[in-house]
Amino acid sequence: MKLPIFLDNHSTTPMDPRVLEAMLPYFVEKFGNAASRNHAFGWEAEEAVETARKQIAKLIHADSKEIVFTSGATESDNLALKGVIEMYHEKGNHIITSATEHRAVLDTAKALETKGKATVTYLSVDKHGMVNPEDVRKAITDKTVLISIMLANNEIGTINPVKEIGKIAKEKGILFHCDATQGVGKIPVNVQEMGIDLMSFTGHKMYGPKGVGALYVRKKAPRVRIASQMDGGGHERGMRSGTLVVPLIVGFGKACELCEQEMEAEGRKLAAMRDRLQTGIMKALEETYLNGHPTQRLPHNLNISFAYVEGESLLMGLKEIALSSGSACTSATLEPSYVLRALGVGSDLAHSSIRFGLGRFNTNEQVDYTIKRMIEIVTKLREMSPLYEMAKEGIDLKSVQWAAH
Amino acid sequence: MAYSEKVVDHYNNPRNVGSFKKDEKGVGTGMVGAPECGDVMKLQIRVEGDKIVDAKFKTFGCGSAIASSSLATEWLKGKTIDEAQTIKNTDIVQELNLPPVKIHCSVLAEDAIKAALADYKKKAETETK
Numbered sequence: 001m002k003l004p005i006f007l008d009n010h011s012t013t014p015m016d017p018r019v020l021e022a023m024l025p026y027f028v029e030k031f032g033n034a035a036s037r038n039h040a041f042g043w044e045a046e047e048a049v050e051t052a053r054k055q056i057a058k059l060i061h062a063d064s065k066e067i068v069f070t071s072g073a074t075e076s077d078n079l080a081l082k083g084v085i086e087m088y089h090e091k092g093n094h095i096i097t098s099a100t101e102h103r104a105v106l107d108t109a110k111a112l113e114t115k116g117k118a119t120v121t122y123l124s125v126d127k128h129g130m131v132n133p134e135d136v137r138k139a140i141t142d143k144t145v146l147i148s149i150m151l152a153n154n155e156i157g158t159i160n161p162v163k164e165i166g167k168i169a170k171e172k173g174i175l176f177h178c179d180a181t182q183g184v185g186k187i188p189v190n191v192q193e194m195g196i197d198l199m200s201f202t203g204h205k206m207y208g209p210k211g212v213g214a215l216y217v218r219k220k221a222p223r224v225r226i227a228s229q230m231d232g233g234g235h236e237r238g239m240r241s242g243t244l245v246v247p248l249i250v251g252f253g254k255a256c257e258l259c260e261q262e263m264e265a266e267g268r269k270l271a272a273m274r275d276r277l278q279t280g281i282m283k284a285l286e287e288t289y290l291n292g293h294p295t296q297r298l299p300h301n302l303n304i305s306f307a308y309v310e311g312e313s314l315l316m317g318l319k320e321i322a323l324s325s326g327s328a329c330t331s332a333t334l335e336p337s338y339v340l341r342a343l344g345v346g347s348d349l350a351h352s353s354i355r356f357g358l359g360r361f362n363t364n365e366q367v368d369y370t371i372k373r374m375i376e377i378v379t380k381l382r383e384m385s386p387l388y389e390m391a392k393e394g395i396d397l398k399s400v401q402w403a404a405h
Numbered sequence: 406m407a408y409s410e411k412v413v414d415h416y417n418n419p420r421n422v423g424s425f426k427k428d429e430k431g432v433g434t435g436m437v438g439a440p441e442c443g444d445v446m447k448l449q450i451r452v453e454g455d456k457i458v459d460a461k462f463k464t465f466g467c468g469s470a471i472a473s474s475s476l477a478t479e480w481l482k483g484k485t486i487d488e489a490q491t492i493k494n495t496d497i498v499q500e501l502n503l504p505p506v507k508i509h510c511s512v513l514a515e516d517a518i519k520a521a522l523a524d525y526k527k528k529a530e531t532e533t534k
Contacts, residue, residue, distance in 0.1 A: 310443055312467040316408065316416055327443060327467070336443065348440035384422050384471065386447035386463040387440060402439030 003320040005366045009205075009300060009359030010154050010182060011324060015251070016207040016360065022254040023209065026247035034244045035235060045246045052253025059256040060180075060199065061190040062216050068236045069244055072213035073181040076200030077104040077148075079215050079240065080177045083226030084146045084198070085118050088175075092143035098123045098131045099342040100158075101150050104200075105179050109148070119143070128293035129158035129343050133165050140172055147176045151183035155326065155339040155355055156292030157301025159187065166195020175224060181205055185259035186298055187267065191216055197224050203248065207360055208255030212248035215240075270358050271299035273367050277356060278302050280371035285378055287391075291326075291340055291353055302356040305340075305349040308388035309381040314354060317377040321370055326353035348387075348397075408468055409502035415472035420479050423461040425449045430532070433525025435517040444470045444510065448517035450481055450489075452525055457481050457489060462517075469507040473497050473514035481518065486525070492518055 006014065026048060034049045036042025053064040070076045085093060097109055099122045112118035121139045125131055131149055140147075147169050152159045162178055169176035177198040180189055184199075185206030191199060202213035217239065218224045232241030259266075282288045287307040303326075306314065311327030326337030327350075336350035345353075356370075382388040387397060408416075424447070425432045431452045438445040444466030451459040460478035464471045476497060481489055497503070497511035 308465060310466050310470075313416070313471060316413075316468040346441070347443075351440070351443040384419060384463055385465045386436065386445055387465045389424065389447075389463060397440060402441070402445070403437055 001363075001365055001369060004322055005320065005362075005370065006322045007356050007358065007362065007366070007370060008322045008324050009357035009362075010157075010355065011357070012204045012210065013207045013359050014361060015204075015209055016255065016258060018258060019208055019251045019254045023247045023251040026250050030246075032246070034246055035233060045244075048246055048250050049244055052249045052256075055253035055257040055260070056214060059189070059260045060184060060201075060216060061192050063219060065237075066216055066219050068215045068217050068239050069249055070213045070215055070240055071211060072204070073102075073179065073200045073202040074104040074213075076202070076213050076215040077102070077177075077179055078108050079226060079229050080198045080200060081105065081108045081112065081146065081148060082229055083239070084175055084177070084224075085112055086227035087225050088145045089117070092141075092145040093118045094141050094143040095120045095146045095148060096123065096136055096139045096144060097121070097148040098125055098150070098160075100125050100129055100153055100156075100339045101148065102154055102179055102181065105148055105150070123149075125158075125342055127344055128296070129153055129156045129291075129339065130293060130296065131160050131165070133161055133168055136165050137168050137172075140168075140174065144172075144174050147174055149176075149178060151178050151180035151189065152187070152298050152301075153292070153339060154182050155337060156303045156343070157182070157298035158293040159183070159296045159298065162194045162196070169197070170195050175222075182298060185256065185263060186270075186300060188263070191218070197222070198226075203252035203255055206255050206259050209248045209251040212245055212252045214252070266360060267299045273358050273362060273364060274300060274302050274356075276364065277358070277367045277371060278304075280368070281374050284371070284375045289345075289349060291343065291345060300358040302358075303353060304356075305345065305353040306378050307349065307352060308385045308391060309378055310351050311353055313381055314352075314377055317381065318373055321373060324355045324357070326355070327351045411476075411501050412469055412472040412503070415475040415501070416468045419462075419471060419475045421459075421461050421475065421482075422463065424463060425451055425459075425461055431525070433521040433523075433528065435520025435522070435524060437516040437520055438466070438513055440465065443467070444513060446470065446474045446513055446517040448474060448477060448481075448514075448521045450521050450525060452486065452529075455485050455487075457484050457486070466510065466513075467507075469501070469503055470510040470513065472501055473503075473510045474517060476500060477514045477518055486522060489518060489522055 032041030032045035034045040057064040184201040199216040204210040289305045291303040311325030340350040460481040462474040494511035494515040
């Protein structure tokens with residue numbers, strides 16, 4: 001078995017070799033600008049882009065004309081929130097979102113608030129990280145123009161009841177944006193059934209290249225309009241100017257096509273592997289806690305808190321396995337994961353959390369190795385932990401007067 | 406973030422992990438930090454005469470926190486009480502090449518040393534009374 005092992009597939013995914021193969025001709029040989037309408041080089045590029053647009057649209061049950069290419073999900077989120085607020089400012093300026101959204105949504109919403117362009121309601125989530133559709137309904141005011149709720153969370157994998165939220169949005173005539181970055185290509189997404197008006201997603205989370213993403217913008221019932229945030233040649237129906245990155249778009253299209261064909265079988269395989277990982281670790285180690293929803297979660301996500309050991313020190317002992325932690329020590333802010341905090345997970349357990357993200361190229365052999373190493377390192381660090389020692393002595397850690405620093 | 410070689414060495418081979426009995430004669434215990442903040446250090450010294458003859462630690466925290474406390478126990482052994490008082494967090498930062506975001510780990514280690522020394526002195530006073 002080759003080391004290191006990549007188990008951080010929520011951060012990015014390795015590109016599928018079939019995607020690279022599809023992209024290669026579009027760097028040197030077929031280099032045309034898709035906006036060049038007057039010669040063969042342009043036509044060739046345009047054709048490739050339109051094929052990709054169809055492949056992408058098919059995966060989410062949209063029309064290819066509803067796909068706007070961007071540089072990635074962060075740009076798509078920015079374009080959706082800022083574009084809607086700017087376009088519909090006469091109608092209202094209120095946004096409803098949730099506390100566990102990705103920073104690309106939260107920081108964009110905050111930026112709009114700071115500039116006085118929007119007022120924002122941040123809905124809390126339940127202990128599993130799920131948004132309650134009824135909370136969305138209650139938060140709606142006559143100034144609400146946008147609801148932005150993610151499909152699935154990037155840390156804990158919890159899948160939101162998007163269909164119910166879409167129904168409420170439709171009922172009230174409010175636009176619904178969904179950041180589906182972690183879900184597209186992993187679980188079935190249907191923008192019609194889910195009542196989604198705008199949707200962000202990106203290539204590199206689904207075995208495609210980095211640097212390309214899309215914003216789905218509904219064309220019919222209702223026809224959604226957004227103010228462009230990048231002006232220039234009027235590309236992408238005037239919503240996002242800039243020369244299209246043809247090779248990346250071709251790769252993104254191919255990645256979507258592969259997901260569309262393989263998602264069902266792959267989802268089953270990943271869920272089985274994830275369950276193996278979860279059982280293997282949680283059966284062997286006491287005081288481990290699952291973060292996120294027990295069933296309504298992405299098939300490839302696992303997030304566990306290991307009481308009495310700190311996340312970064314865990315990762316340090318697992319150098320040959322790429323993982324991520326909700327520990328403050330892995331972030332620049334020294335604050336533990338805001339997502340776990342929003343679930344009501346205590347700071348101590350948030351510091352002790354590890355996120356596992358399985359992907360297309362992981363194997364059971366890698367999973368078994370990870371289980372073995374996790375057990376070793378947690379046991380070693382607990383032997384070194386004063387908290388574990390106190391807990392073993394029967395001291396209630398909550399009753400201790402800690403000198404906070 | 407890359408760890409310095411010395412931090413990695415202390416993390417992989419922590420010196421003096423363990424515990425003394427708190428109420429044992431000559432033992433001083435310092436416990437600093439909080440679980441909510443992501444680090445708790447327990448540092449203990451065993452004093453004979455005015456010399457620290459042994460030191461032990463247990464730490465809940467990141468690699469740099471573990472390394473800082475491991476290093477502290479190494480430095481404490483063989484020092485007199487007065488010499489131990491002079492250990493500064495900046496010495497730990499320098500020895501372990503800690504980056505700015507990890508300076509708080511060294512501060513915590515200094516606090517733990519001070520707390521252990523204070524605990525020993527307090528105990529010694531009551532014992533002589």
